[in-house]
Amino acid sequence: MEQPPDQSKRPWKFSTFVYSSSILFLLLAIFLLSFTTTDLYKTQSLRFTFTANRISSYIQFLLGFYDGTPKSKSETRNLASSTSHCVLWMAPFLSSGGYSSEAWSYILSLGQNLRNHRFRITIEHHGDLESVEFWNGLSKETKELAIEMYRTQCSPNETIVVCHSEPGAWYPPLFETLPCPPTGYGDFLSVIGRTMFETDRVNPEHVKRCNQMDHVWVPTEFHVSSFVQSGVDSSKVVKIVQPVDVDFFDPSKYEPLDLIAFGDLVLGSGMRNLGLGFVFLSVFKWEQRKGWDVLLKAYLREFSGKDNVALFLLTNPYHSDSDFGNKILDFVEALKLEEPGDGYPFVYVIDKHIAQVDLPRLYKAADAFVLPTRGEGWGRPIVEAMAMSLPVIATNWSGPTEYLTEQNGYPLMVEEMSEVNEGPFKGHQWAEPSVDKLRVLMRHVMSKPDEAKVKGNRGRDDMVKNFAPEVVAKVVADQIERIFEDKIRK
Numbered sequence: 001m002e003q004p005p006d007q008s009k010r011p012w013k014f015s016t017f018v019y020s021s022s023i024l025f026l027l028l029a030i031f032l033l034s035f036t037t038t039d040l041y042k043t044q045s046l047r048f049t050f051t052a053n054r055i056s057s058y059i060q061f062l063l064g065f066y067d068g069t070p071k072s073k074s075e076t077r078n079l080a081s082s083t084s085h086c087v088l089w090m091a092p093f094l095s096s097g098g099y100s101s102e103a104w105s106y107i108l109s110l111g112q113n114l115r116n117h118r119f120r121i122t123i124e125h126h127g128d129l130e131s132v133e134f135w136n137g138l139s140k141e142t143k144e145l146a147i148e149m150y151r152t153q154c155s156p157n158e159t160i161v162v163c164h165s166e167p168g169a170w171y172p173p174l175f176e177t178l179p180c181p182p183t184g185y186g187d188f189l190s191v192i193g194r195t196m197f198e199t200d201r202v203n204p205e206h207v208k209r210c211n212q213m214d215h216v217w218v219p220t221e222f223h224v225s226s227f228v229q230s231g232v233d234s235s236k237v238v239k240i241v242q243p244v245d246v247d248f249f250d251p252s253k254y255e256p257l258d259l260i261a262f263g264d265l266v267l268g269s270g271m272r273n274l275g276l277g278f279v280f281l282s283v284f285k286w287e288q289r290k291g292w293d294v295l296l297k298a299y300l301r302e303f304s305g306k307d308n309v310a311l312f313l314l315t316n317p318y319h320s321d322s323d324f325g326n327k328i329l330d331f332v333e334a335l336k337l338e339e340p341g342d343g344y345p346f347v348y349v350i351d352k353h354i355a356q357v358d359l360p361r362l363y364k365a366a367d368a369f370v371l372p373t374r375g376e377g378w379g380r381p382i383v384e385a386m387a388m389s390l391p392v393i394a395t396n397w398s399g400p401t402e403y404l405t406e407q408n409g410y411p412l413m414v415e416e417m418s419e420v421n422e423g424p425f426k427g428h429q430w431a432e433p434s435v436d437k438l439r440v441l442m443r444h445v446m447s448k449p450d451e452a453k454v455k456g457n458r459g460r461d462d463m464v465k466n467f468a469p470e471v472v473a474k475v476v477a478d479q480i481e482r483i484f485e486d487k488i489r490k
C-alpha cells in the first residue's frame with residue numbers, strides 16, 4: 001500500500017494543533033464524547049479542551065454532510081447492542097487510498113451482517129490525510145452507517161482494536177496522525193495490526209511494530225511467508241483476504257462506458273472509423289511498481305496499426321504531474337522502436353476523474369484487463385475486473401497469487417526479480433515481469449476469445465465464492481469472536 005504522502009516525521013505529540021483544524025478532529029471529538037467517562041480518555045480529552053466549545057458545531061458540520069436525520073440509539077441497526085464487546089476499527093477512512101477502500105469494504109460488510117455478530121463496531125479515522133471531497137462522494141447509506149458506528153460507545157477494557165494502516169502510523173506514530181491504538185498497547189483487550197507490503201520483505205522497523213501487536217492480519221499466503229521470514233512472530237500472523245463488492249461489480253447490471261469520450265489519444269493513427277476493435281484496459285497509479293513500462297514495451301512490440309486493437313490506461317499521478325501523454329511519448333522515443341509500416345496501435349490515456357459509480361461501466365467497455373505489476377498488496381483493480389468477468393493478465397507474484405489461476409485468468413509467469421531503486425522500499429526485491437511473455441499472453445487473449453470468455457466467467461465465479469463481502473465478513477467475525485473467547489477464558 002502507498003505511504004501517506006508528504007507528511008513530515010514530527011513526533012505525534014506536537015500534532016494537536018493539526019487535529020483542531022481538520023475533519024479528523026471532529027471525528028475524534030465524537031469519539032471522545034463516547035469515552036469521556038472513562039479515565040483512559042481523560043488525558044486525550046484534556047488535550048482538546050481548548051477547542052471543546054467547537055465540538056458541537058463540528059458535529060453539526062459533519063452531520064450536514066449527509067442529509068438524513070441521524071437515527072437515535074434505540075433504533076440503530078446495531079443489533080448487537082446487548083453485548084459490551086466492541087471492536088474499534090481505525091483506518092484512513094476519510095482519505096482515498098488503498099487502505100481506505102479496503103477498510104470501508106470491511107466495515108460495510110461487517111455492518112451489513114452485524115446482526116450475526118456478538119460484538120459492536122466503532123470506527124475512527126487515522127493514518128493518512130482526510131479529504132472532504134471523499135466524504136462527500138460516499139453514498140448516504142455509507143455515511144449513515146459510518147456515523148452510527150462513530151457513535152457506538154465502548155469501554156476500552158472490552159474493546160479489540162484493529163489498526164488498519166501502514167505500521168508507521170501505529171503507536172507511537174512516525175508522522176502526524178492519531179495513534180493506533182490511541183493510548184498505547186495494554187489498555188485494550190487485544191490489538192490487531194492489518195497491513196501489507198508490495199516487496200519481498202518487511203523492513204526491521206516495521207517488523208518491530210508488527211511484533212508489538214497481539215495479532216497481525218495480512219491479505220495473502222504470500223504475505224504470511226514474507227512477514228514470517230522477515231522476523232514477524234509466526235504465531236501472530238493470520239491471513240484475512242480482502243473482499244470485493246461483487247454486487248456492485250456485476251457485469252449484468254451495466255452498459256459499457258463510451259471510452260473514446262473519456263480517453264485522450266496518445267499514439268496510433270489507423271482507421272479509427274472501424275471502431276475500437278479489441279480493447280485492453282489497465283488501471284494503475286503512475287509509478288514504476290505498476291509496470292507501465294513493461295506494458296507499453298510489450299504492446300508496442302507485439303501490435304501495430306493493422307491489428308485493430310486499443311490500449312486504454314486509466315491512471316492518476318503518484319508524486320508526479322499528470323502529463324501522461326508526453327511521458328508516454330518520451331518513453332516511446334527513448335525505446336527507439338521503429339514505427340511499424342502501418343503505424344502504432346492505439347494508445348489512449350484516461351486521466352480524468354472517473355467516479356466510483358462509473359467504474360463498472362469502464363470495465364464493461366473492455367475486452368481484457370492487463371497489469372504487469374512488479375508487486376501488489378492485493379491488486380484491487382484486478383479483482384474488480386475479474387468480478388466484471390473480464391479475462392485478466394497480471395503478474396503471478398505477491399497479491400495476485402492469492403486469487404489468480406490458469407483456470408480463471410492469465411497469470412504472467414515471473415522468471416526474474418529486480419531491485420527496488422526508489423521510495424521507502426529501496427533495496428528490497430520485487431518481480432520483473434517478462435516483456436516477451438506478456439506479448440505472448442496479450443496476443444493469445446485477443447486471438448482466443450472463447451477461451452478468454454470462459455476464464456473471465458470463471459473469474460467472476462471465484463470472486464463471488466471466495467471474496468464476496470458476506471464471505472469475508474464471516475472470516476473476520478470468526479477471528480474476532482475467537483479472540484474474545486480466548487480473552488474471556490483467561
Ligand SMILES: *[C@@H]1O[C@H](CO)[C@@H](O)[C@H](O)[C@H]1NC(C)=O
Pocket residue numbers: 038155157158
Ligand atoms: C470495564 O470497565 C468498566 C468500567 O470502566 C467496568 O464496569 C467493567 O466491569 C469492566 N469490564 C471488564 C470485563 O473488566
Ligand SMILES: *[C@@H]1O[C@H](CO)[C@@H](O)[C@H](O)[C@H]1NC(C)=O
Pocket residue numbers: 396397401406411412413414
Ligand atoms: C503462480 O505462482 C504460484 C505461487 O508461487 C505457483 O504455485 C503457480 O504455479 C504459479 N502459476 C503460474 C502459471 O506460473
